[in-house]
Amino acid sequence: MAAFLPLLLLAVAANAALLVSPSLGLNQDGLYLLDAKRALTASALADWNPRDATPCGWTGVSCVDGAVTEVSLPNANLNGSFPAALCRLPRLQSLNLRENYIGPDIAAKAIAGCKALVRLDLYMNTLVGPLPDALADLPELVYLSLEANNFSGPIPESFGTFKKLQSLSLVNNLLGGKVPVFLGRVATLRELNMSYNTFAPGPVPAELGDLTALRVLWLAGCNLVGSIPASLGRLANLTDLDLSLNALTGPIPPELAGLTSAVQIELYNNSLSGPIPKGFGKLAELRSIDISMNRLGGAIPHDLFEAPKLESLHLYLNSLTGPVPESAAKASSLVELRLFSNRLNGTLPADLGKNTPLVCLDLSDNSISGEIPRGICDRGELEELLMLNNVLTGHIPEGLGRCHRLRRVRLSKNWLDGNVPGAVWGLPHMALLELNDNQLAGEISPVIAGAANLSKLVISNNRLTGSIPSEIGSVAKLYELSADGNMLSGPLPSSLGSLAELGRLVLHNNSLSGQLLRGIRSWKQLSELNLADNGFTGAIPPELGDLPVLNYLDLSGNRLTGQVPAQLENLKLNQFNVSNNQLSGQLPPQYATEAYRSSFLGNPGLCGDIAGLCSASQGSSGNHSAIIWMMRSIFIFAAVVLVAGVAWFYWRYRSFNKAKLRAERSKWTLTSFHKVSFSEHDILDCLDEDNVIGSGASGKVYKAVLGNGEVVAVKKLWGGALKKDVENAGEGSAADNSFEAEVRTLGKIRHKNIVKLLCCCTHNDSKMLVYEYMPNGSLxxxxxxxxxxxxxxxxxxxxxxxxxxxxxxxxxxxxxxxxxxxxxxxxxxxxxxxxxxxxxxxxxxxxxxxxxxxxxxxxxxxxxxxxxxxxxxxxxxxxxxxxxxxxxxxxxxxxxxxxxxxxxxxxxxxxxxxxxxxxxxxxxxxxxxxxxxxxxxxxxxxxxxxxxxxxxxxxxxxxxxxxxxxxxxxxxxxxxxxxxxxxxxxxxxxxxxxxxxx
CATH class of the missing domain: 1.10.510.10 (Transferase(Phosphotransferase) domain 1)
Structure with a gap:
């Protein structure tokens, strides 16, 4: 029994220990993970149970042979500091904490312990401060993503010493300094993504051309200046090159045509000049090239379209000249061609579209002449045809009527003639058909009933004839019908009244006749109705006054009769014109004012209070006038008494305030940031309610005209306002010194487009900021x-x-x-x-x-x-x-x-x-x-x-x-x-x- 007693006591002690610390059964990796959990707040980690033997079944945890090798918790709503304990996991190879709220920084000492780490993904967290130097010391690191954080400062020079790094992504941070040349020493790099940072203006490092393994180089929006280095042409493995949204100048180096693996080249939105070099057509894998929004000139190289896999070509907003090359018609993979806003001329290749699976073709805003190619949609893939503002002639191709995928057609502002092919009116997917400002003839076809998705029909300023077909009422999604400046005739079809989506109906300057539509209450979206200069007769429908958003109404130049309906007073019109009709009777009171004179001219039968609008006066009796004058006199006398009383009270109140200010003026102190010729006393003397020019959440703003003639703006802060601002911004501990810190910062700013802070005045909790006066106020x-x-x-x-x-x-x-x-x-x-x-x-x-x-x-x-x-x-x-x-x-x-x-x-x-x-x-x-x-x-x-x-x-x-x-x-x-x-x-x-x- 005596021998058994020690064993019994040992068992009791062991059980007690288990009760006190239930995690004793968990292995060491699990304990490290629990330590990491304590640094975070997240319900996603609820199943990280200390009673488990290993953490290998926990959310986001993967193991090999019982050891944790991966922690993956993307978008898990993790909140807290970087979990340093994870770097104590001896075999941790992959850490994915993307799209969380981890911050504010990564402790260099902590991250240095992740010796086995191969992948680190901290995309879109709340990390700030400089990039940790210690990241470069991780010997196995291959993949590093820190994009979409708030890292600032220059990229540390240690980043040029990575041993095995293949992918580095620092996109969308606040990094400064210039794009470093030492990154050209990381020979293992395959992806270098640093776009959208606030780097100081600097060149593209020529040393990046030494990264022979590089496949992706993204430097968009990096404040790059100067020319593109020819050394980039040595990157034979590069598939993606993005230097867009910078300030690069000079020509495109012809060496870029040596990027034999290139799939995508993006150089748009720079200031590149000179011609497009030849040779891109030899790039066997090239699918997309975007050099738009530059200052390129010269002709489009003929061989550019010979790249066998070219799908997308954007060259818009340049100064390119000459015709579209004939080779464009042979580009067997070309899906998207955008060449708008250049200086292109000549005719288009006759076979354009026959061999090319075009989906979008935009040649707008050039000087292209000749006809639209007959087979532009022979492949049946075309969805957008945009050729407006050129000098195209001839007919619209019949083949467009068989182009059932078309969604947008814009051929306005050309010299097209002939009839619009009948089938074009009824294309089932067409949302926008814009043919205005041409010389098109013929009628609107009844097949328009099939245009189930048509939203905007603009056919103004052509030579169209005939009536508007009743089938227009079947186009249920129609928002705009603009057909002004044609020769349309006949009445408006009653089916127009059923178009519930109609927002704009513009039919002025035609030969339409008959009465205006009644029963139009379904026009709840109509904001503009222009039927001027036609031959409409009858009365103005009172229902127009029930249209809730109508703000443009022009019925002038017709033969309308009857009165102006009183219901029109319900409208809030920016434009109202019923002049040059045959209207008569009294005007509704709202419109019987001088402001609406021009709205009613040329209607001799109309009468109202507008002088000279009608011939006969509708004056009242002399007794009635006498009563009106008596009432006016009484009102004027009462107003004078009231104003005098208010003025006396205000004078007394202002005198009291001035006396109070004079008593306290000696307690104010002035701190200047520019040379000023006034004192705090001069400022205080101007703080009169008469001088208030603005008031907001932080205080009142006064216009102060000083004794020396100088004019300044004085912002007097409400008591405690600034302290409240600081506390709301998460800086409550610094509230006492916030005002001084603020004015010291602003006082140093010297820029012609930053309002000048001249000085500040302080007294206890009262504070004033004195700025240069801006006489035209705020924008x-x-x-x-x-x-x-x-x-x-x-x-x-x-x-x-x-x-x-x-x-x-x-x-x-x-x-x-x-x-x-x-x-x-x-x-x-x-x-x-x-x-x-x-x-x-x-x-x-x-x-x-x-x-x-x-x-x-x-x-x-x-x-x-x-x-x-x-x-x-x-x-x-x-x-x-x-x-x-x-x-x-x-x-x-x-x-x-x-x-x-x-x-x-x-x-x-x-x-x-x-x-x-x-x-x-x-x-x-x-x-x-x-x-x-x-x-x-x-x-x-x-x-x-x-x-x-x-x-x-x-x-x-x-x-x-x-x-x-x-x-x-x-x-x-x-x-x-x-x-x-x-x-x-x-x-x-x-x-x-x-x-x-x-």
Whole structure:
């Protein structure tokens, strides 16, 4: 028994230990994983059970021979610091934590322990700070993905010492410095992806041509300047080359034709010049080449189309000349050919389309002549045929009627004649048929009933005859019917009234007759109705007043009779014209004003209060006039008494406030950042309620006219406002010093397009910022008010460029980088000459206050309609958020509309612009107050705005690139001539398909 007692005690102790620590049965790898779990918060790790013998059955864990070799937890909502304990797993070869919320950094000491690691994937987390040097010390590392984080600073030089690395992806971070030459020493590299970083301007390192094993080289949007090094032509294994969205200049080196394995070459959106070199046609694997949006000239090389697998060729927006080569008709794999906006001329290859499986052909905005090739759709694959704004002649090919996949046909602004082939009217997938501004004849065919998907039919300014067929009522998706400027006759078919999607009906300047349609209440989407200059008779239908969104109504130049219906007062019309008819009777009160005089001219029977509109006065009796004058006198006397009382009270209140300010003025201190000729006392004397010019969440803004005649703007912060801003931004611990840190940062900024902070004044918790005064106020106030007429297109363009240069300075020239975080039109101020300055940095400095790199914030900062989509759910702070907001500002300048508006429904301005362009065309989003002689420039700025406001941050260019793109808008605008040598107005294709290519 005595011998048994020690054994019994030992067993009891063992059981007790198990009760205290249930994980004692777990192997060592499992214990390391539990340690890693403690650094994270995630329900995905709920089955990581300490009672298991091994972790090999846990979520995301893979083992070989009982040892953990892989941890894969992508998109698992992991939140917390980098789990350093994972690097204690001795055989861990693969770690995949992509699309989580791990941050803020990777401890160099921790990552150095992952000696067996082969793959590390941390794509899209919340990592900030510099790239860890220690990553290069991992001897087995083959694959490294750190893209879509917020890493900053230069790429460490240690990254040139990787032993086995084959794939390095640093896309979409905030990396600085220049693209390093030492990466050319990593001989094992097969993929080098560094696109969309904020590198300093620098060249493409010629040393990258030494990476003989390289297959993928992505350097898009890296601020690259200078020429493309010829050494890249030595990369015989390269399949993908992307140098797009940079500022590269000079010619395309002919050595690139030596990329014998190339599948895709992307050089678009640079400033490359010279001719396209010969030799690309010898690349046996080449499928796609995009050299659009450059300054290339000369002819398209004949051999370019001889690449046997070439599927997509984009050369648009260059200055290419000469004809489309005959070899284009023999490109047996060519699916997409976009050559719009060049200077191409001559005729098209007669066999184009017969041997080529074309899906999209866009030759718009050139000077191509001759006929459309007869067999353009012989392969039956064509979906988009865009040849508008050329000098094409002849007939529309009959073969298009057999092209059942066609979705978009745009042949407007040419010299086409003859009848439109009957079958073309009824193609089942056609969404857009645009044939306007030609010399087409014939009638609209009844087979249009088969056009089940037709949304936009534009056939204006031709020689079409006959009546509008009743079968038009079967086109249920029709949104726009524009057939003005033809010779159409007969009545409107009653079936038109059943088109519930109809938004625009433009039929002016025809020979239509009969009465206007009744029973049109299904036109709930109709915003424009123009039936002017026809022969319509009868009365104006009262039902027009029930159309909820109608804002353009023109019935002038007809033979309409009867009264103007009172129901029209329900409408909110931007354009209203019923002049030159035979209307009579009293006008509805809403329209019986001088403002509507021009709407009713040429109707001698109409009467109202508009002087001279009708011949007989409908005046009232003398007694009635006397009573009116008596009532007016009483009202005027009462108003005088009220105004005098208010003025006396206000004078007393102002005197009290001034006395109070004088008593405390000695307690204020002034800190200047520029040489100023005034004191804090001068500022305080101007803080009068009469001088308030604005008020917002952070304080009031005063216009202060100083004794020496100088005018400044004074922003007096509400008590504690700044502290609240700081705490909301996750910087509560620094609130006491936030004001001083902010003004020190802003006080150092010197840029013509950043509003100048002259000085600050402080007293206890009261703080004031004194800025240079901008007499024209904010862009938002001017643009969205009656003063918008001051902003013609050249002025708006200048404002856009000024604001872009200011933001570019903040993003790429300030150290540390400043992210504004509240870019909007109300924060862009205008001086007397309408030069623009970016203003109101109330939120920006919080990110940079302690000199840290941008990071994730705890709350959303910004204004409704301007906030980038990813910011709203990731709270990531970087320049891409500002660029999205600036894109919205560009759309405001182009459309004249605010970022959110009841007109958009549940959409914001970005979504409204995209959907409207897609459904109706670009002319429906451009501000009607702008001179369309600048349409090409306006449309290009619209495209830049849409690029900046891309839903994916990776697609948004850096602000420095945006500045260059805006500069090129005006530099590239050029006059065009018609076939007779006459000047044509500026033009730019407004299709969303081309916009997406941009």
């Amino acid at each position: 938002g106030d001017v643009l969205h008010s009656r003063k918008a007429g001051l902003l013609d297109w050249p002025t708006r363009y200048k404002i856009a460029l000024d604001a872009a240069e200011g933001l570019s300075y903040l993003h790429q020239d300030c150290v540390p980088v400043i992210v504004h975080r509240d870019v909007k039109s109300n924060n862009i101020l205008l001086d007397a000459e309408f030069s623009a300055c970016v203003a109101d940095f109330g939120v920006a400095k919080v990110v940079e206050m302690a000199g840290r790199a941008p990071k994730s914030m705890s709350v959303i900062a910004g204004s409704c309609g301007y906030i980038a989509p990813e910011y709203a759910y990731t709270l990531r702070v970087n320049e891409k958020s500002d660029i999205y907001s600036f894109g919205v500002v560009l759309l405001e300048l182009v459309t004249g509309k605010p970022p959110v508006d009841p007109e958009f429904g549940e959409k914001d301005l970005v979504k409204w612009v995209c959907s409207t362009i897609d459904q109706k065309g670009v002319e429906h989003v451009l501000d009607s107050r702008l001179d369309m002689a600048f349409k090409e420039e306006i449309s290009r700025v619209l495209n830049i705005g849409l690029i900046c406001a891309s839903s994916l941050p990776i697609n948004r260019p850096a602000m420095r690139r945006v500045v260059k793109m805006l500069q090129e808008v005006r530099a590239d605008a050029r006059p065009r001539l018609d076939k007779d040598g006459k000047l044509l107005p500026y033009y730019y294709d407004d299709t969303s398909d081309q916009g997406s290519s941009v």
